[in-house]
Structures are given as C-alpha cells and as structure tokens.
Amino acid sequence: MVRVALTLYLRRSKRLSNPDPARVSIVEGDVLDQTMLEAAMRGQGVVYANLAGDMAAQTGTIIAAMKAVGLKRLIFISSMGIYSEVPSERYRSVLDPYRDATAFIEASSLDYTFLRPGWFIRDKTVSYQLTQKGEAFRGHDVSLNSLSDLIVKLALVPHLEVRRSLGVSTK
Numbered sequence: 001m002v003r004v005a006l007t008l009y010l011r012r013s014k015r016l017s018n019p020d021p022a023r024v025s026i027v028e029g030d031v032l033d034q035t036m037l038e039a040a041m042r043g044q045g046v047v048y049a050n051l052a053g054d055m056a057a058q059t060g061t062i063i064a065a066m067k068a069v070g071l072k073r074l075i076f077i078s079s080m081g082i083y084s085e086v087p088s089e090r091y092r093s094v095l096d097p098y099r100d101a102t103a104f105i106e107a108s109s110l111d112y113t114f115l116r117p118g119w120f121i122r123d124k125t126v127s128y129q130l131t132q133k134g135e136a137f138r139g140h141d142v143s144l145n146s147l148s149d150l151i152v153k154l155a156l157v158p159h160l161e162v163r164r165s166l167g168v169s170t171k
Contacts, residue, residue, distance in 0.1 A: 002156060003023060004023070004155075004156075005023050005024075005025075006023060006024045006025070007024075007025045007026075007027060007040055007044060008024060008025070008026045008027065009027045009029055009031070009037070009040045010026065010027070010028060010029075011028070011029070011030060011031070012028070013026050013027070013028035027040045031051065031058045031061055031062065032054075032057060032058060032061050033061075034061050034064055034065050034068075037061060037062065037065040038065045038068050038069050041065055041066065041069045041071055042069050044071060045071075045073065045155075045158075046071075046073045046074075046075065046154075046155045047062065047066060047071060047073065047074045047075070048074075048075045048076075048077075048151060048155065049062055049074065049075070049076050049077065050077040051077075051101070054097075055097040055098065055100065055101040056097065056100050056101060056104065058101075059100075059101040059104045059105060060104060062074070063104065063105065063108050063110065066110060067108075067109075072109075072110055072111045073110075073111045073112075073155075073158060073162075074105065074110045074111065074112045074113070075112075075113050075115065075151060075154050075155060076101070076102070076105060076112055076113070076114050076115070077114075077115050077117065078098045078099075078101065078102050078114045078115065078116045078165070079095055079098040079116055079117070080116045080117060080118050080137050080167055080169070081095050081116075081137070082095050082098050082099040082102060082116060083099075083133060083134070083165075085131070085133075085134075085135065085136055085137045085167065086136075086137045087136050087137070102114050102165065106163075111158075111159075111162045111163065112162070112163060113154050113160075113161045113162060113163075113164055113165075113166065114133075114164070114165040114166065115147065115150065115151070115166055115168055116137070116165060116166065116167045116168065117142045117147050117167075117168045117169070118137070118139055118140045118141045118142045118167075118168065118169040118170070119140060119141045119142070120141070120142065120143075120144055120147070121141045121142070121143050121144070121170075122143070122144060123143035123144075123145065124143070124145055125143055125145065125146070125170075126143070126145050126146050126149045127143075127146060127170060127171045128142055128143075128146040128147070128149070128150065128168055128169065128170060128171055129168075129169055129170070129171040130150075130166045130167065130168060131166070131167035131169075132164065132165070132166065132167075133164070133165035135167070137167045137169065138167070138169055139169030139170050139171075140169060140170075141169065141170050142168050142169050142170050143170065146168070146170065147168060150166075150168060
C-alpha cells in the first residue's frame with residue numbers, strides 16, 4: 001500500500017478531525033488568499049479541488065497559485081450536466097459556475113482532470129463507469145467510495161486521464 005503525505009486546505013478546519021497526524025497536515029484558509037494557498041501548495045505533487053461558492057474567483061486563485069509554485073497536476077470536481085450530456089435532462093443555470101470554472105482551467109496550461117460525478121450516494125461499493133467529454137452520461141448516481149477510488153488512482157498515476165473531463169457514475 002502506498003502511503004502519501006496529505007495537506008488538507010479547508011475553510012473551516014474544525015469540521016474535520018485529523019485521521020493520521022503522522023502524514024496529514026490540516027491548514028485552515030480561504031481559497032481566495034493566494035499567498036496562503038501558495039504556501040500550502042509548496043512541496044505538493046497534486047492539487048485536488050472540490051469547491052462551492054464563487055467558483056470563478058476560486059478557480060482563478062488556484063490556477064495563479066499553482067503557476068506561482070510550479071505545480072501542474074489538478075484534479076477538479078465539477079458536475080454532471082455541464083455539457084448538456086445527461087440524456088433527458090435540460091441544462092440548468094445552477095451548473096454555470098461549474099462550467100465556467102472548467103473553461104478557465106481548460107484555457108490554462110495545467111495537467112487537469114475534471115470529474116463530473118453523478119449524485120453522491122453513501123454505499124461501500126466501489127463500482128463505477130466513466131464517460132468522456134462529448135459522450136452521453138450513463139447512469140445517475142455514484143458512491144463516495146467509488147469517487148474516492150478514482151481520485152486516489154488519478155493522484156498516484158501522474159499521467160492518467162490528463163486534460164480529460166470524465167463523467168463518473170455507478171456501473
């Protein structure tokens with residue numbers, strides 16, 4: 001089993017207890033604070049971002065901070081439906097922040113992977129299927145364990161699915 005060191009950057013760190021202080025550092029900060037974000041990114045190999053709120057501004061700060069510290073690899077959680085790829089569902093404006101954030105990242109030189117998960121379910125099963133940008137999204141839900149499995153694979157294999165946008169749902 002590969003053991004990695006993690007730096008978790010959260011806006012409210014009290015919501016999370018440290019699962020393994022020997023390998024996990026928790027930093028409380030605002031993703032819009034580029035100086036603090038750069039400090040947290042130094043020495044890291046991969047950035048994983050799962051945002052809410054003003055995603056355009058947050059994404060801009062992440063891109064700038066990654067460039068400033070020389071980081072290239074970004075795993076970014078978006079949403080199914082941003083490309084109107086879900087059969088029988090119309091595009092909704094609630095998806096605009098996700099679509100805009102992905103457009104900013106696509107225009108960057110980062111080695112990104114977008115994950116466009118279905119609705120999250122709490123199921124211990126790890127079973128998922130992937131669709132590429134331009135393909136119809138299959139399924140609807142995905143377990144958090146399945147999504148976590150994919151995120152770990154992407155983080156550990158540097159060139160896996162780089163500059164791709166993956167729909168993720170239960171197989």
